[in-house]
Amino acid sequence: MVKHSRIAIVGAGSVGAAIAYACMLRGVPAELVLVDIVEDAVRGQVLDLSDASFVANVRIRQGSFQDAGQADIIIITAGAKQKPGESRIELIARNNAILKSCISSMSPLNPHAIMLIVANPVDVLTALAQRLSGLPPQQVFGSGTFLDSERLRVYIADKLKVSETSVHAFALGEHGDSQFIAWSAARVGGVPVLSFPEFKNVDLNAVQKAIARKAYEIISLKGATYFGIGACCASLCLSILNDTKSVRPLSVYSEKHGVCYAWPCVVGKEGIQRRLDLELSQEENAALEASAKSLKEILEQYA
Numbered sequence: 397m398v399k400h401s402r403i404a405i406v407g408a409g410s411v412g413a414a415i416a417y418a419c420m421l422r423g424v425p426a427e428l429v430l431v432d433i434v435e436d437a438v439r440g441q442v443l444d445l446s447d448a449s450f451v452a453n454v455r456i457r458q459g460s461f462q463d464a465g466q467a468d469i470i471i472i473t474a475g476a477k478q479k480p481g482e483s484r485i486e487l488i489a490r491n492n493a494i495l496k497s498c499i500s501s502m503s504p505l506n507p508h509a510i511m512l513i514v515a516n517p518v519d520v521l522t523a524l525a526q527r528l529s530g531l532p533p534q535q536v537f538g539s540g541t542f543l544d545s546e547r548l549r550v551y552i553a554d555k556l557k558v559s560e561t562s563v564h565a566f567a568l569g570e571h572g573d574s575q576f577i578a579w580s581a582a583r584v585g586g587v588p589v590l591s592f593p594e595f596k597n598v599d600l601n602a603v604q605k606a607i608a609r610k611a612y613e614i615i616s617l618k619g620a621t622y623f624g625i626g627a628c629c630a631s632l633c634l635s636i637l638n639d640t641k642s643v644r645p646l647s648v649y650s651e652k653h654g655v656c657y658a659w660p661c662v663v664g665k666e667g668i669q670r671r672l673d674l675e676l677s678q679e680e681n682a683a684l685e686a687s688a689k690s691l692k693e694i695l696e697q698y699a
């Protein structure tokens with residue numbers, strides 16, 4: 397286990413604070429450094445979060461962009477969030493400019509840093525961050541559909557009355573409107589999810605739509621989502637620092653498609669250790685092609 401690691405969270409808004417809080421609650425073995433362009437806001441978050449640091453003796457402080465650039469893990473949450481009804485893709489112009497400014501302010505980067513992109517649209521920003529950072533691609537990845545897949549796993553667990561930890565199922569492709577569920581690969585205890593009688597009359601398209609739309613629902617009710625992604629990022633930090641080699645659906649570059657999108661990967665201390673060879677059904681493959689194509693069209697405008 398790596399000790400005394402530094403995790404920099406760039407962007408100390410709702411998501412940045414939720415990641416820091418989740419890291420504290422889970423006892424992630426690292427010093428947390430929060431960075432933001434709004435000095436008072438980041439100072440307020442650090443003071444507030446430091447009141448919770450006793451739970452696991454995790455230290456937290458405000459830092460500079462230079463500090464962040466030397467961290468072991470750099471998490472980028474800086475960026476505009478969706479307004480009710482707005483898609484993630486609609487954030488691209490604003491968040492591409494913010495990403496560029498953050499990476500240039502942090503440079504030169506620790507060559508061994510793992511950079512985790514969380515700001516949206518996460519798949520496009522991940523591809524751009526891979527180019528801008530100059531870090532090896534396995535060290536730069538996005539949170540992808542980790543959060544959507546957790547939403548899916550909870551749905552399946554509730555439906556089948558099993559523990560969520562016994563559900564292996566993924567939403568894949570874009571962390572956004574074109575994502576799809578790999579139903580053919582979904583298993584509970586090795587048994588295909590679709591073979592359970594509880595799924596006999598389930599409208600799978602409606603489930604996929606509900607999972608993909610859950611963020612919109614939360615944003616229309618309370619303005620933002622942050623607890624779920626906080627938990628996902630703390631879990632990823634543990635996977636990296638403890639080299640757990642967990643399988644997560646993360647946004648990674650596809651040579652075949654020339655874009656980043658979510659795909660099951662093994663994550664450990666060097667970042668993405670491998671992409672899994674997951675077999676999809678014909679219909680799922682078509683959904684993946686469509687998702688990659690829509691991301692490529694956006695990426696080409698910003699690359």
Ligand SMILES: NC(=O)C1=CN([C@@H]2O[C@H](COP(=O)(O)OP(=O)(O)OC[C@H]3O[C@@H](n4cnc5c(N)ncnc54)[C@H](O)[C@@H]3O)[C@@H](O)[C@H]2O)C=CC1
Binds near residue numbers: 408431433474491622
């Ligand atoms: N990947 C995922 O699953 C999820 C992604 N998100 C995304 O995370 C991003 C952040 O969301 P929230 O924290 O709710 O927004 P927020 O508005 O609460 O926080 C954004 C923070 O970024 C800061 N910021 C802006 N420009 C900056 C710069 N150049 N350098 C440093 N900091 C800068 C702002 O001052 C603000 O504190 C959004 O793009 C949102 O869509 C949110 C939830 C889940």
Ligand SMILES: CC(=O)C(=O)O
Binds near residue numbers: 543544
């Ligand atoms: C906002 C966002 O990307 C989500 O909650 O999925």
